[in-house]
Amino acid sequence: MDKQQVTIFWFRRDLRLEDNVALFHALQSKYPVIPLFIFDTDILNSLSKNDARVGFIHESLQKINAQLNAIGSSLLIKNGTTTSVWESLFQEFSISEVFFNKDYEPYAVKRDLAIEALAKVNNAACFSFKDQVVFEELEITKSDGLPYTIYTPYKNKWLEKYRSMAPLVEYDTKSYFSNFCKSNFYFLTLQQIDFEESNIKVIPHNLTQISNYHETRDFPAIDSTSYLSPHLRFGTVSIRKLVNWAARKNDVFLSELIWREFFMQILFSFPKVVSHNFKSAYDGIQWRNNEEDFKRWCTGTTGYPMVDAGMRQLNETGYMHNRVRMVVASFLCKHLLINWQWGEAYFAEKLLDYDLSANVGNWQWAAGTGCDAAPYFRVFNPDIQLKKFDEKGIYIRKWIPEFDLGYGKPMVDHAFARDRAIATYKAGILK
Incomplete structure (x- = not known):
């Protein structure tokens, strides 16, 4: 038959x-x-x-x-x-x-x-x-058809195109569910694919947080995170539904969704960024790549509370607040002079929302070697970041319970590390 x-x-x-x-x-x-x-x-x-x-x-x-x-x-x-x-x-x-x-x-x-x-x-x-995505591959390009490598003009073109067609069409699959094959396939267990349950869980997303996103997004002690990123990564939420919603609720949150698509089109157009600097002029940087320093960064024992709290949050939960991600990434690349690829690989292993394009894009942004990146001479001071965004120490005390018992000294002096980073970058930039 x-x-x-x-x-x-x-x-x-x-x-x-x-x-x-x-x-x-x-x-x-x-x-x-x-x-x-x-x-x-x-x-x-x-x-x-x-x-x-x-x-x-x-x-x-x-x-x-x-x-x-x-x-x-x-x-x-x-x-x-x-x-x-x-x-x-x-x-x-x-x-x-x-x-x-x-x-x-x-x-x-x-x-x-x-x-x-x-x-x-x-x-x-x-x-x-x-x-x-809302716009893929080369749907958003410069007038000459080449991909954008600077975020702001990309964002402006993205918004112009979105507004010309908003709201985006959402696809009514439910009306056609009767066309699924009538079946009773066996459902494999986690153990049958040789995996086991983790103590770390993905938190349900919370869209109610988005309306105040522009006011609260930089303060890690305020639990105002939408927890949407893993759901976007694995597609348990629709980007069209989310963009239509964000466009009505919060422009700053919408900008973050556009950053996601910007990095995706960078990866598509310039696949070398997976393992190489977008700016090849930075290929000459002489990284220290000290393994003991890297281990202290990974375990959250650098002596800088904002850095250590972020890394401990990541290790324990698979999440890290976005402001803190910038601080810990800058610290690894600038203070310790460890190649961004080491940090990118560690985040790839730990982050619940790990997405190749965003991870590579943001790490190169922090290192100063990517497209539209922070300039190499911009070196975050972790202590100033702490005072600005966690003044009462609520976030760091949550992740560093021993903080008030006499916290350890910083593994490297900020002023020394800043001067060393700037000199190393300046010497390593290829002419």
């Missing part, structure tokens, strides 16, 4: 059924739709076995599966390399169409091209859509 022809929708960075562009189009196929998620071992094998982000993905998939179960369908979960999984899927099912939302990171682009080629060999049509 011939197999029933099916359409497969492939979840990746879009872990929701609502307002999902590729899913909306897939559900209008003439074939029943099988929703798929692949735990990609090429990615998972580099992670610790209790990585909280894998737990969050699994938890999000459980919620999707419960929604699907309610309408007589289910989520197909596979574990393995994407190529081997898709090869087996083409053997198992008669796949006529494959739908997915675009991903712009170098690894994902290469992966998707391979799957598109595999689909073609198996006579299946592939359709990809823009979903995780």
Whole structure:
């Protein structure tokens, strides 16, 4: 008997059924739709076995599966390399169409091209859509068609284009849920993909915080964070819904969403930034890269309270307040003269909201080596930052309980470190 022809929708960075562009189009196929998620071992094998982000993905998939179960369908979960999984899927099912939302990171682009080629060999049509951003790739460019490398003109062009089409269309997938394949696929447990529960959890997002964002965003002691970033990273919220909401509520928060897309288009247009300075003139900097200094930074024992509180918050929760992120990143690169790549890799391991484009972009911004970066001679004074943004010491006491018992001396004098950083940068800039 011939197999029933099916359409497969492939979840990746879009872990929701609502307002999902590729899913909306897939559900209008003439074939029943099988929703798929692949735990990609090429990615998972580099992670610790209790990585909280894998737990969050699994938890999000459980919620999707419960929604699907309610309408007589289910989520197909596979574990393995994407190529081997898709090869087996083409053997198992008669796949006529494959739908997915675009991903712009170098690894994902290469992966998707391979799957598109595999689909073609198996006579299946592939359709990809823009979903995780408002404007992708080269939709926002200078008049000569080249990508922007300075944020402010990019933002102005972005806003102009958004306002010409606002509010953004949100996709009514629910009207087509009856087109999901009637199925009861087995749902893999965390243990079956060789992972375990983490003590660190992703906090539910809170949009009520956004209205006062411009007033409270720099003060880490005020719990005014929306906690949206991991949800944006994994697509449990819709960027269209969020931008439409932010545009009505808070321009400063909207600017942060535009920064996210700016760094994404930088990564897409200049993929070298993953491992190299955007400004190649800074390739000559002679970093100290002292491993003992790096260890003290990682463990939050530098003697600078703002730096140490931030690193301890990161290690214990997977989060770090944005103002504090700037302070700890500047400290590593400028005070300790440790290559931004070391810090970027540590954040990649620890951050629940780790996103390659934003992480690389912000680290190079702090180091002064990226596009539209802070100038190399701008060296944050961690003590002044503490006085300005945590004057009463509420934030640092939360993460450094021993603070009032006589906190240790700074591992390096600020004035000395500042002068050393400026001299090192000045000497290392290639002419």
